Amino acid sequence: MEEPLLSVRDLKKYFTVRKSLFSKSKDQVFAVDGISLEIGKGETLGLVGESGCGKTTAAKAIIRAVEPTGGKVIFQGRNIFKFNKREMRKLRMKIQLVYQDPYSSLNPRMKIGTMIAEPVKVHKIASGHEVIERVSFILNKVGLPSEAMNSYPHEFSGGQRQRIGIARSLILNPDLIILDEPVSALDVSVQAQVINLLGDLQREFNLSYIVIAHDLSLLKHICDRVNVMYLGKIVEGGSNKDLFSSPQHPYTMGLLSATPIPDPRTMRKRIILEGDLPSPMSPPPGCRFHTRCPIKKRECEQIEPELTDIGGGHWVACHRVDGN
Amino acid sequence: MKTEHPLLRINNLRTYFFSYAGVSKAVDGVSFSLESGETIGIAGESGSGKTVTGLSILRLIPDPPGKIVGGEIFFGGVDLLKVRLTMMRNIRGNNISMIFQEPMTSLNPAFTIGNQISEVIMLHQGVHRKDSIEKCIDMLKLVGIQSPEKRYYEYPYQLSGGMRQRIMIAMALSCNPRILIADEPTTALDVTIQAQILELMNKLKEEMGTAIILITHNLGVIAEMAKRVVVMYLGKVLEVASTDDIFYHSEHPYTKGLLRIIPRIDREIQPGKRLPEIPGMIPNLYKLPKGCHFHPRCSRAKEICRREEPELKEISYQHLCRCWFV
Numbered sequence: 217m218e219e220p221l222l223s224v225r226d227l228k229k230y231f232t233v234r235k236s237l238f239s240k241s242k243d244q245v246f247a248v249d250g251i252s253l254e255i256g257k258g259e260t261l262g263l264v265g266e267s268g269c270g271k272t273t274a275a276k277a278i279i280r281a282v283e284p285t286g287g288k289v290i291f292q293g294r295n296i297f298k299f300n301k302r303e304m305r306k307l308r309m310k311i312q313l314v315y316q317d318p319y320s321s322l323n324p325r326m327k328i329g330t331m332i333a334e335p336v337k338v339h340k341i342a343s344g345h346e347v348i349e350r351v352s353f354i355l356n357k358v359g360l361p362s363e364a365m366n367s368y369p370h371e372f373s374g375g376q377r378q379r380i381g382i383a384r385s386l387i388l389n390p391d392l393i394i395l396d397e398p399v400s401a402l403d404v405s406v407q408a409q410v411i412n413l414l415g416d417l418q419r420e421f422n423l424s425y426i427v428i429a430h431d432l433s434l435l436k437h438i439c440d441r442v443n444v445m446y447l448g449k450i451v452e453g454g455s456n457k458d459l460f461s462s463p464q465h466p467y468t469m470g471l472l473s474a475t476p477i478p479d480p481r482t483m484r485k486r487i488i489l490e491g492d493l494p495s496p497m498s499p500p501p502g503c504r505f506h507t508r509c510p511i512k513k514r515e516c517e518q519i520e521p522e523l524t525d526i527g528g529g530h531w532v533a534c535h536r537v538d539g540n
Numbered sequence: 541m542k543t544e545h546p547l548l549r550i551n552n553l554r555t556y557f558f559s560y561a562g563v564s565k566a567v568d569g570v571s572f573s574l575e576s577g578e579t580i581g582i583a584g585e586s587g588s589g590k591t592v593t594g595l596s597i598l599r600l601i602p603d604p605p606g607k608i609v610g611g612e613i614f615f616g617g618v619d620l621l622k623v624r625l626t627m628m629r630n631i632r633g634n635n636i637s638m639i640f641q642e643p644m645t646s647l648n649p650a651f652t653i654g655n656q657i658s659e660v661i662m663l664h665q666g667v668h669r670k671d672s673i674e675k676c677i678d679m680l681k682l683v684g685i686q687s688p689e690k691r692y693y694e695y696p697y698q699l700s701g702g703m704r705q706r707i708m709i710a711m712a713l714s715c716n717p718r719i720l721i722a723d724e725p726t727t728a729l730d731v732t733i734q735a736q737i738l739e740l741m742n743k744l745k746e747e748m749g750t751a752i753i754l755i756t757h758n759l760g761v762i763a764e765m766a767k768r769v770v771v772m773y774l775g776k777v778l779e780v781a782s783t784d785d786i787f788y789h790s791e792h793p794y795t796k797g798l799l800r801i802i803p804r805i806d807r808e809i810q811p812g813k814r815l816p817e818i819p820g821m822i823p824n825l826y827k828l829p830k831g832c833h834f835h836p837r838c839s840r841a842k843e844i845c846r847r848e849e850p851e852l853k854e855i856s857y858q859h860l861c862r863c864w865f866v
Binding site for chain 2: 266267373374375376403404405406407408409411412415430431432433434436437438460470471472473474475476477478479480481482484486488489490492493
């Protein structure tokens, strides 16, 4: 069996915050509290969850854009959490991050060409005319004309800016791209274009993607595997088929049920989860989901369920699921 | 209570924005009507004019740079665009209310939520604060807020997004308006909270008989909530029909395009299959295409589409479409 490209083991990221403006006593935010996942070459893995689940923090911790509190990330056989600065720099050519907001993630004072050329110059991959050629090549790949390199971000639409962000991540020929909400800031009629572009690029360059999103409809369309996060933990993970056809965790079922379907004749039964999302500063004891769970039992309030393999690479953390 | 028919009738509304960059015809000839107790969805993307339509109904358009330059909005036998602002103030809250997209920013952070809801009741119903408190607590209970007597004294920062939106709804419905305009009421909320809020809105609609104008780009939300749909693009209405007709018998290429391209959770797809696309981008409002505004992106565009704008025509019972080819 082929080695996974990236393997995340028990990743933790806690933030320490002051209790209030003038207080010295501190609180901990358990943003990511022990998650593990794997992704292979050419695969697309989805990470889904709502506010405070830790998916964005997890993405940043994986590439050490924030320093993790614990765990390890194995990339091409080596634990990247042990890399020094020089090794991390080289690693960043291979793992890239595309940000959520195409309106704020591009420096408004930099020309597009300069922006995309920057990684090439920083890593000393090429110089002079070759840099311009590479920038031109990559702009065309994302469906933009070469002339775009002389323009500023404000001259482009949201969809185009997102393409520029993707171009910037591609220029160093990475193996893995982490995309944080790649289309949620875009108009509906433009989302499909960007989704298709990502698929084309993946096929052409054999890229792996970790896609973070809150929209399950999007993930159903593009992911090979999906992991569902809740309050810093993965509660369910499985293949696209398993997760969407036979979800096991009550939170996954609640999420699927809550996703609106553009069909007025749809006859599904709605599961409306009660209550609000608890704060990641004080996650509930036992199973973190129990405060909103429609099928909780006594032990759910006290004992945290383990993520268990229920067959075929389908993992669930729930006391009420057979196989536990 | 006498139910009027229709409750609201908008005729050829035109709201433009004037600046050094030129004139932006944000709403350019929009007409539709709303029946008592009905939910109508206004669907559109950025620049479609859907939010400006909602704001125009309540005459909340900032002037400058905006101006309602034409049209009529009939409510209760009166053209709202011609009444005095003092009467408009009476209509807001009491008869027509609005909730906005970002509950984080639509509430005043410096005042308690009780204070803010009471203010609405006091202003529009002319009562004193102590008389408004009981009504306020009733409203908080109605929108599902636990321990309302305590919450009355809390500040917005102490509440989650879902709860703040419930407060907005409480404020909007506190004076029992005939119409609620909801502008992207759940877009900023998590999907499980969105489901709660939509369910709440439906429940309150049933109990209070309020008509809702639901403004959103999310077709799934429209399918769930609306009985009729108005599809807008670049300031124009392109199609109007019952929800069922829009989703099952749409005629306009834009509507059809939108329905084809959205990823859906209820459909099986081959992994890696490409989504159909609507080519091109939404044009700048200052540089509108001539003729039919959608023609640069339309697969069926012909010469006449580039030259002349089609009219909004009734193509079957209560189904209108603005296209040369239906």
